[in-house]
Amino acid sequence: MTLSALALNCTLSPSPAGSSTQLMIDQVLAALKEHDVVGDTIRVVDHDVRPGVEKDMGDGDAWPPLRARLLAADIVLLATPTWVGHASSVAQRVLERLDAELSETDDEGRPILFGKVAAVAVVGNEDGAHKIVADMFQALNDVGFSVPAQGSVYWNGEAMSGVDYKDLDSTPEPVAATTRTLAANAAHLARLLRDAPYPATS
Template sequence: MRAVMINCTLKRSPERSNTEVLAAVVVQALRDRGVEVTTVRLADLDIPPGVATDLGEGDQWPGVHARLLESDILVVATPTWVGRPSSLAQRMLERMDAMLSETDDEGRPVAYNKVAGVVVTGNEDGAHHVISEVAGGLVDIGFTIPGQAWTYWNRGPGPGPSFTETDEGHAWSVSTGKAMAANLYAVARALADRPMGAPPS
């Protein structure tokens, strides 16, 4: 079984990403179950805006798209900025819009029988709103979202330290991340054993 974790931080490598640190909990829990996990940091890639899978020369989205197609599990990790998903998370969903019209050999949308979950960090509140926005977009594209397929950390209202600058709330976020991984894996296995068919015409 394969998974891809797409980190939508605005920070380029090698700058440390708070979002990646929490997402690593989910990644490791999936690996502990034998899942092969690859990670992608969108800020390191040239991904222009658009709603097509391939926008031509220089567009690095087709490589991400290939990872999505070969994976059974998608983990989207995003920081919260002004109470919303990062701009790169929104761009990811916009580029994934093309998947709505892409089908497999059996006529199913290519995101069918793939599961997805969301990791959110931010030293401001709004994590549940961010989870809902990202998960809602993924459902539209065809992904299955298991129950409790998310974890988050935020400090609460007002400015303050980021995830890697304090231990506050980490125990809950980590335990919830491990539960997220367990649920993603369980539903991915179920769909692998009994996949959904093509939607009625």
């Protein structure tokens, strides 16, 4: 059974600039493809996503069509660079916009994101990946996403070295192995949730 994945690239660099975050996304999507998951990517900074916590902030807000693509996906990969030890401001804005989904339910009364799986990818040449993953998983789980076992992958370069993930000659094997695990477990969990949804709320 084919599943779909949507990666939200939360780099601060607009297209067509190079992006270490995009490189890691491409690797995760390639690994997911091995499990019959078709993937797509949105570089969020290319769209005028307004600040706020509503589904549509009006006045040209670009979030509604991005939200529609997110709701159509079985797996959502939230990917961010590390800035001063934290996720990018773009990633934080995505989480803030997802807050609106807390009040959205399906026909059975379940939160609308209950059937979806979330994974996280982080790149950076400074520390902070573990804290970013923890913060993102907490927020994503709060709004209804399910998190697979070992559902994150990250790469931290040497602090202050100026070497980015996209500058590496090859992908470190621990990163590649973690990417494979993330993909396998995310696809497995998404299929379980499709076949056996969470029970309806009372």
